[in-house]
Amino acid sequence: MSHLLDSLSTELRRGTLTLAVLSQLQTQQYGYSLVQSLEKSGIVIEQSTLYPLLRRLEKQELVKSMWDTTESRPRKYYLLTDYGTEVYEQLKEEWIKNSKELYKLLEGDQRDGFN
Amino acid sequence: MDLIDVYIYEVTRRLPIKNREDIGLELKSTIEDMLPDGYTEEDVKVALGELGNPAILASGYNERPMHLIGPKYFDIYVSLLKMIVPIAAVISFIVVLTKYIVEFDKGDTVLNVGIVVLGEGIWSVIHVFMQVFFWLTLTFVILERTDQSKDKLPRTMSFNKWTPEDLENIPYVPKERMITKGYVFASLLWTSIWGTVYFNADHLVGVYKNSGGGLEFIMPAFNQHVMDSFGPVIIVVLGLEIVFALILFINNEWTKKLAILNTVRETVGLIVLAFLIVNPNFFHPEFLSYMSGNLEMPEGQIRNYVIGATLVLYAVSSIMNCISGFRKANR
Numbered sequence: 001m002s003h004l005l006d007s008l009s010t011e012l013r014r015g016t017l018t019l020a021v022l023s024q025l026q027t028q029q030y031g032y033s034l035v036q037s038l039e040k041s042g043i044v045i046e047q048s049t050l051y052p053l054l055r056r057l058e059k060q061e062l063v064k065s066m067w068d069t070t071e072s073r074p075r076k077y078y079l080l081t082d083y084g085t086e087v088y089e090q091l092k093e094e095w096i097k098n099s100k101e102l103y104k105l106l107e108g109d110q111r112d113g114f115n
Numbered sequence: 116m117d118l119i120d121v122y123i124y125e126v127t128r129r130l131p132i133k134n135r136e137d138i139g140l141e142l143k144s145t146i147e148d149m150l151p152d153g154y155t156e157e158d159v160k161v162a163l164g165e166l167g168n169p170a171i172l173a174s175g176y177n178e179r180p181m182h183l184i185g186p187k188y189f190d191i192y193v194s195l196l197k198m199i200v201p202i203a204a205v206i207s208f209i210v211v212l213t214k215y216i217v218e219f220d221k222g223d224t225v226l227n228v229g230i231v232v233l234g235e236g237i238w239s240v241i242h243v244f245m246q247v248f249f250w251l252t253l254t255f256v257i258l259e260r261t262d263q264s265k266d267k268l269p270r271t272m273s274f275n276k277w278t279p280e281d282l283e284n285i286p287y288v289p290k291e292r293m294i295t296k297g298y299v300f301a302s303l304l305w306t307s308i309w310g311t312v313y314f315n316a317d318h319l320v321g322v323y324k325n326s327g328g329g330l331e332f333i334m335p336a337f338n339q340h341v342m343d344s345f346g347p348v349i350i351v352v353l354g355l356e357i358v359f360a361l362i363l364f365i366n367n368e369w370t371k372k373l374a375i376l377n378t379v380r381e382t383v384g385l386i387v388l389a390f391l392i393v394n395p396n397f398f399h400p401e402f403l404s405y406m407s408g409n410l411e412m413p414e415g416q417i418r419n420y421v422i423g424a425t426l427v428l429y430a431v432s433s434i435m436n437c438i439s440g441f442r443k444a445n446r
Contacts, residue, residue, distance in 0.1 A: 031141065032148035048167040051145065052175030055138075067140075075148070076141050 017045055019095055021053060022088040025063055028079040054078055062087055118159050119146050122169060129173035138176060142166075184255045187262070191270050192255045199247050205300045207243040208236045209307045216311040216319070288368045291446040299364045306356040313349060316342055322405060336402045341394050348387055355380055374440035381433040388429055392422050 020043050024034055031051060038045055057063040062084035068075050080088060123142050127135040149162040166172060174181045184192050215232045271277050312319055317339035324333050342349075359380050366373060391397060398421075403414040410417065 030148065031145040046167065047145075047165055048172040048175055051141070052172070055176060073144055073147055074140070075144050 013044075016095070017043075017049065017053065018057070019088075019091050020045070021050070021057070022062065022080065022084065022091065025078055025080045025084070026088075028077045030068075030075040030077050034078070057084070118156065118163065119143065122146070122163050122166070125169035126173045126176075129170065130176055134176065180259060182259075183252065184259055185267070186269055187267050188255050188259055188270060191272055191274070192251065194272060196248065196251055199251065200244055201296060201300070203243045203247050204240040205303065207239045209304060211236045211239050212304075213307055213311050216308070216315060286367060289446065292369045292443055294363050294367045294369060296364070299360050302363075303357070303360045306353060306360065310349075310353045313342065314346070321399075321402065334401050334405065335399050338396050338399050341396050342391070345387070345391050352384055352387055355383060369440060369443035371441070371444045374437070374444045377440040378437045381437055385426075385430060385433055389426060392425060 020038060020041075021034070024037050029037065031054065034054075035045070035047060035050060038050075054063065054065075058065055058078070061081060063078050064081050065076055065078050068077055123139050123146075126142060127139045130138060146159075146162055146166070149165065150158050212232055215228055215235075266276075268276050271281055273281070316337050317335045318332060320337060321335040322333045324331050359376060362376070363373065398418055403418060406412075406417050407414045
């Protein structure tokens, strides 16, 4: 039961990860700082999922990256491109619309439960 | 050896060469970010544990699929396998069988040859299965990796996306009218057996005697010269049976037309058999005298009994076969 619940909720979360990552890249971030800022907002993401996802977003030209070698350790920073910002805004609207609809559905379900 | 370097090596060795350096550098900086100042080996292990199995991380970076055949092609792959394997297996078994019957040596016993045929037949079926399985799988594995199209929708047998129009091409056959593959293969098997036996009757069909070490062939029952003189006609009959089996295989449903064709085939078979068996020299004289000695009956009477019984039995089974064809077609 709990195993099934786990896999179902992982499935629910999976689709939202891209949106969550895009939202954090409006300011530039490096890999580990992104993990930390996501975790602070309560979003758990496997690091083995995140880093490949960043590269995929870069390949899709939603995100650009640059190496910063000025500090003691070189770090790779990621930032939304203009195209990425555009896509992010649309995706955000889509998500808000979807969750409102789903919320209505779930609220209705609860009302029926009380009757 | 530094654990971090080993971990990075374990990831990058699974990646395309052109990406290795960049991803390696990225990973190194990420891992170092995760570690506190003045870290110990324990800290490194915790950090690497969070990153998880290098193979999984690498597969995330790789665009290549982590499966041989994915959902897009799996159904069509299994369908083709189910279609090709039985046909290939039956053909290879028939080839083995034919080879042994043709090469049948007078000194050998039927039982021994039967065991060898069964053994080698099974072996060749396994062999063919492995060949088909390997090459078909390889083809689909390559297809899966070379397919550049983005969509992952499963394909139908026409290699296109499914549409409702596909339903029009599905031959829906009620169970009562269906021609099973087993029926077709059985009739092909039967054709190949009687065909090879016919042309080798002089050392296959006749009197066998138990001589301690197995069955020994003593004398043939029929005159091979007479049988061979019927050769061209028999080849026509064989061809007719094979063509009919193929027609059944393609149609996979009994229809009135097929039932009529079946009746024609049976009738031709019966007429040829009748002409052959009443030929005065068909039975080997040696065989007739041997039988008459054993059964204490005149040779002519034995010959008449055999002819009568064969024709009646053959006719009855033919008629039953024809009727069954029509009955299936009319359901």
